[in-house]
Amino acid sequence: MNKINKIILNSPLDMHLHLRDEKMLELVAPLSAKYFSGALIMPNLVPPITAKKTLLAYKTRIQNTTKNAFTPFMTLFFQNYSQEFLESIKEDILAIKMYPAGITTNSENGVNLLDLKSLAPTLKLMTELGIVLCVHGESSGFVMDREKEFLPIYESLALAYPNLTIIMEHITTKEACELSQKYDNLYASITLHHLLFTLDDLAGGFLKPHLFCKPILKTHEDKEALLSLALEANPKVMFGSDSAPHPKDKKEACGCAAGVFTAPLALQALCSLFSKHKKEQNLNKFLSLNARSIYNLNKTNFINKNITLIKKNFLVPKSYDLGSEKVVPLFAGEELDFSIEEISTL
Amino acid sequence: MNKINKIILNSPLDMHLHLRDEKMLELVAPLSAKYFSGALIMPNLVPPITAKKTLLAYKTRIQNTTKNAFTPFMTLFFQNYSQEFLESIKEDILAIKMYPAGITTNSENGVNLLDLKSLAPTLKLMTELGIVLCVHGESSGFVMDREKEFLPIYESLALAYPNLTIIMEHITTKEACELSQKYDNLYASITLHHLLFTLDDLAGGFLKPHLFCKPILKTHEDKEALLSLALEANPKVMFGSDSAPHPKDKKEACGCAAGVFTAPLALQALCSLFSKHKKEQNLNKFLSLNARSIYNLNKTNFINKNITLIKKNFLVPKSYDLGSEKVVPLFAGEELDFSIEEISTL
Numbered sequence A, B: 001m002n003k004i005n006k007i008i009l010n011s012p013l014d015m016h017l018h019l020r021d022e023k024m025l026e027l028v029a030p031l032s033a034k035y036f037s038g039a040l041i042m043p044n045l046v047p048p049i050t051a052k053k054t055l056l057a058y059k060t061r062i063q064n065t066t067k068n069a070f071t072p073f074m075t076l077f078f079q080n081y082s083q084e085f086l087e088s089i090k091e092d093i094l095a096i097k098m099y100p101a102g103i104t105t106n107s108e109n110g111v112n113l114l115d116l117k118s119l120a121p122t123l124k125l126m127t128e129l130g131i132v133l134c135v136h137g138e139s140s141g142f143v144m145d146r147e148k149e150f151l152p153i154y155e156s157l158a159l160a161y162p163n164l165t166i167i168m169e170h171i172t173t174k175e176a177c178e179l180s181q182k183y184d185n186l187y188a189s190i191t192l193h194h195l196l197f198t199l200d201d202l203a204g205g206f207l208k209p210h211l212f213c214k215p216i217l218k219t220h221e222d223k224e225a226l227l228s229l230a231l232e233a234n235p236k237v238m239f240g241s242d243s244a245p246h247p248k249d250k251k252e253a254c255g256c257a258a259g260v261f262t263a264p265l266a267l268q269a270l271c272s273l274f275s276k277h278k279k280e281q282n283l284n285k286f287l288s289l290n291a292r293s294i295y296n297l298n299k300t301n302f303i304n305k306n307i308t309l310i311k312k313n314f315l316v317p318k319s320y321d322l323g324s325e326k327v328v329p330l331f332a333g334e335e336l337d338f339s340i341e342e343i344s345t346l
Helices: A024-035 A053-067 A083-092 A113-131 A148-161 A175-178 A198-202 A220-229 A263-278 A280-295 B022-035 B052-066 B083-092 B115-128 B148-160 B174-180 B199-203 B220-233 B264-274 B280-294
Strands: A008-011 A015-016 A038-041 A071-077 A095-098 A132-135 A166-168 A186-190 A237-239 A305-315 A318-324 A325-329 A335-345 B004-012 B013-017 B038-041 B070-075 B095-098 B132-135 B164-168 B188-189 B235-237 B305-315 B321-322 B325-327 B333-345
Touching: A008 A263, A008 A280, A015 A237, A015 A263, A015 A280, A015 B022, A015 B220, A024 A198, A024 A318, A024 A325, A024 A335, A038 A325, A053 A071, A053 A148, A053 A198, A083 A113, A095 A280, A113 A148, A132 A148, A148 A166, A148 A175, A175 A186, A175 A220, A186 A220, A198 A325, A198 B199, A220 A237, A220 A325, A237 B038, A263 A280, A263 A305, A263 B083, A263 B199, A280 A305, B004 B115, B013 B264, B022 B164, B022 B199, B022 B264, B022 B321, B022 B325, B022 B333, B038 B052, B052 B083, B052 B235, B083 B115, B115 B132, B115 B148, B115 B305, B148 B164, B148 B174, B164 B174, B174 B188, B174 B220, B220 B235, B220 B280, B235 B280, B264 B280, B264 B305, B264 B333
Parallel strands: A015 A038, A038 A071, A071 A095, A095 A132, A132 A166, A166 A186, A186 A237, B013 B038, B038 B070, B070 B095, B095 B132, B132 B164, B164 B188, B188 B235
Antiparallel strands: A008 A305, A305 A335, A318 A325, B004 B305, B305 B333, B321 B325
């Protein structure tokens, strides 16, 4: 097989993205909008997005920042909602995101998963209205076991709501990979960083705060299981960067916030990774087609773009300026071997 | 039982201590010397200590800094040494410290443990001369498994050299705790931070660089196993702080160096811990008597001191000044509930 030196991505979608707000939104949203056709926007602002007015205002802020070159798929923060409310907001959202309370950045208002029954009315309504449920699936147990401990809850949800589409967000373990294959209505998003790194990269040599994320990086075996699903573009999985910017001072600090900022280099790094494994032919599925199928999206639902990448070194910026602060991306100051060559909006 | 509000420690010994050199030595050595009678001084300087001249010069620098109020027990960095050399240095050292290559701060020149046979001549000589072997017992595998993977090497050493005293330094796992009970010639040192923290404290919430150490913090089950040995003052274990200062800029950084700085608060924190578990009566064993027995030390071998602690809040300094830099201790800016009341040199 000849070496593939050019990869054309058709409307890449990032199905798990943190755009934050205000200054940070203005910095990071254009970086996603440049390369992606659309993204599923996480609702964990402070306070989280639970009302139509705040959701639409946030969407407008994103659109103003991204100059309509990009489709923000909006999400609500899970709580019990009325039928009337859900019917009124159905067309404005693609999914509702459920967080266990206190498990990650700005998730203090999340749900108590010991009380799944109390969530039933909303989950039933979501099923009826065809709203997707996205879940940050972690227990409050030992940090390396949190996802594994959460898997029975995914199983309960999948069994109790067979017609509800459930996304296990940013899966990180072999066991979650296996579970994604077990129930028809259970899907998963996979980040770039969990395909590339393990706890050894975070803490095996020096401690690397810019690799600190939730769920935490896991073992080599876990990474291999994720890689295997992604490289084959298994139809139950799709790309969701979980790109989560924080100011440098919040990362290189005494109490470092969780999140890896990957939006501006995710496509380049994915091309390198899939190219290394000679799986370039599966990249469009992992980056777009699987998500369209899982979320029932068609070409009219997002801005269509072709992104052409070529085998040419790309020097990742050391940081992005955020006023007087800086935001450090993954691979800051390092070279990736694929670069964006051309972007054409269709 | 009445609440014990006063604890008198008789000549506490810190059997695993990093004093570094130059400015850092001048800052941290007096902090250990103030509260401890003596300490086993680690040899992983740059370059490591492998010659009599550099060892004695380092000892002199320590003594000059600590004004003879403290006994530095010196160690050599393990490599193959001649009989002549070991005989000549025997009286100047208490132990030889073995590092697998590249596993922790300044261990680049360590041994290749795949080739244990090549170490045999020196290990035989150490046995004959009664020199203790201290080992940093970690493989180069997955960061959470490194100590467990190393245990068969401890077993091989314990079996092959039944008359060699072998110290498993800073043990962190349940399995190492169990192994310490299995061979008569196998002992262990235990740090303060591994008695108090798990990976959850390092990375379960925010990432805490000042809790980053090698071996990495482990699970709750591991911590409980260590606590159980320490609180009972099991005769196979002793205190070794592994207090390892780094400048603040090296800790709160993009690549944070491993090491927790505990020397100035270790006694206060140990009193709190043992008091909480109503095991104050075992503290002198864990902090001094067990080490004397393991290393064959008697009162003439170190400066004798009584350290009196009382139940009274101690505010740990936010940092210690190192010229223009700072060194941040464990519990910086927090209060411990035992304070040093009196220090009397006997």
